Amino acid sequence: MNRLTYYALAIFNISVTPIVQEISPPKYHHKDPETSERLLCDQCPPGTYVRQHCTAARKTECSPCPSNHYSEHWHYSQECKYCSVVCKEMQYVQQECNSTHNRVCECIDGWYLELEFCLRHRKCPPGFGVVQPGTSESDTICRRCTKGFFSNETSSTAACQQHTSCHSLGMRTAVKGNATHDSLCYQNTEASTSKCEIDVSLCEEALFRFAVPSELAPNWLNILVESLPGMKVKEANLDRIKQKYNSQEQIFQLLKLWKLQNKEQDVVKNVIQDIDLCEKGVLKHIGHINLTTDELLALMQSLPGKKVLKDDIKSMLLVCNSPKHILKLLSLWRTKNGDHDTIRGIRHLKTKNIPPAVAQNLKKLIRFLHSPTMYRLYQKLFLKMIGNQVQSLKAGCL
Structure with a gap:
């Protein structure tokens, strides 16, 4: 073999020989009790403890941690730590105790x-939404x-939602949306507008x-029937009114039916136009x-x-604009x-649960x-409406 071939093989052998680097354990200083020599001993790995310290003649002896004990890191203690964590109320065991870890507890969902x-996650009230959901380590963060x-809604998970674009x-x-409710839309048609009609306004x-009248004249209902202009209320409808309602309520029912x-x-x-001032x-x-x-x-x-009921209100909101909301519901x-x-x-309205301004305006109404x-x-x-033929009679009753 010539010299050039020898050197080539030597270089090739060096390049393919794997380099194995053994990881050396962490060390600790220990004084040998027999020789008083200061030694540098190997620490024991996680899951074990020092059974015998090293001497000049032997390495450190390590043994596994006993049941319900652990060691999490390299160390030189002659005992393992006790699994001391106990899960409390509203917690569950996220990781059970083992030789390398203490028991880990976590709050329930x-x-x-x-x-x-x-502690229970904070719930964001209406008008506020969740910007950061709570975790097992942190509370919910709400923002208006x-x-x-x-x-x-009151929720610990729901974020604010964008208003519906009716257009x-x-x-x-x-109803225009605000921080606590969505916009409510209705069809822009004559049919939907007619659904908001009120049979008898306030x-x-x-x-x-x-x-x-405060004192009903004899046969006042029949006098009204004959005096009202236009189409007469049928006898059968009049009999039904008389049977179903008391004498004072009969007048209202008669005029309501007559208008219809x-x-x-x-x-x-003409009468309806003149009542426009009211x-x-x-x-x-x-x-x-x-x-x-909700209000x-x-x-x-x-x-x-x-x-x-609430369903009645939702149906009304779909067909009535804002000025008619209360009137339609009444x-x-x-x-x-x-x-x-x-x-x-x-x-007889109970004003406890309604806005004070609303109660005040209803009293003024x-x-x-x-x-x-x-x-x-x-x-x-x-x-x-009834004409001059009964004017003198009505004026006397008034």
Whole structure:
């Protein structure tokens, strides 16, 4: 073998020979009790403990940790640590004790650890959304919904949601969204608008009930039937009214039915047009009030008798614009309660759970509808409605 070949093989042998580097354990100093020599001993690995320290003649002897004991790192202690962690209330064992780790406990879902105790995650109230969900180590972080977003629930997980764009759906906005409720939309059609019609407005109801004298004249109901212009109320309907209602309620039911049958008649249209002054006054008191679904429900629940339900309110919001919300719901309440006097119902309203401003405006509305100005208007319209043939009789009763 020539010298060049020898060197080539030597270089090749060096390049392919693997280099094995043994990891040396961490060391610790120990004084041999027999020789007083200061030695550098190997530490024991995790999961073991020092059974015998090293001597000049032998290495450190390590033994496995006994049951319910552990050592997590390299060390030179002659004992393992006891698995001391005990899971407390609202915690579960995330990792059981073993030779290298203590027992690990974690708060159950929906709770987090605070000063060794598990506390329930904070729930964000309506108008606030979750920006950072809680974990087993940290609480929920809430933030107020910004403009264009809402949250209508109390939740530890729900973020604020964007308001529905009624315009993008080809619809109109019935109720503008705010921080606590979404926008409510309704179809921009004549059909949907007609669904918000009220059979008898508050002003019409006040007028019709005004037609009931404090002392009823004999046969007053029959006199009204014959005196009212337009299409006459049929005998069968009149008998049904007499059988079902008391004498004072019969007048209201008669005029309500008469209006329904003659709503296209000019004489009725003229009366309705003249009552517009009253209707504007009603809207002035309650037409500007913009309540959430929950606030409208609280208002309806505060009235006596049978209740208007949340589903009724949701259906109303789809077809009525904001100024008519309360008026439509009061009409629904009257219908559910057998045409009970709406004004009397409002008088018995329990104001505890409704906004004070709403309660105050409803009280002002009652005073407005029963004011001398309105009484004079009712008298004028009623006499115009029934004609001069019974004017003297009605004036005497008034």
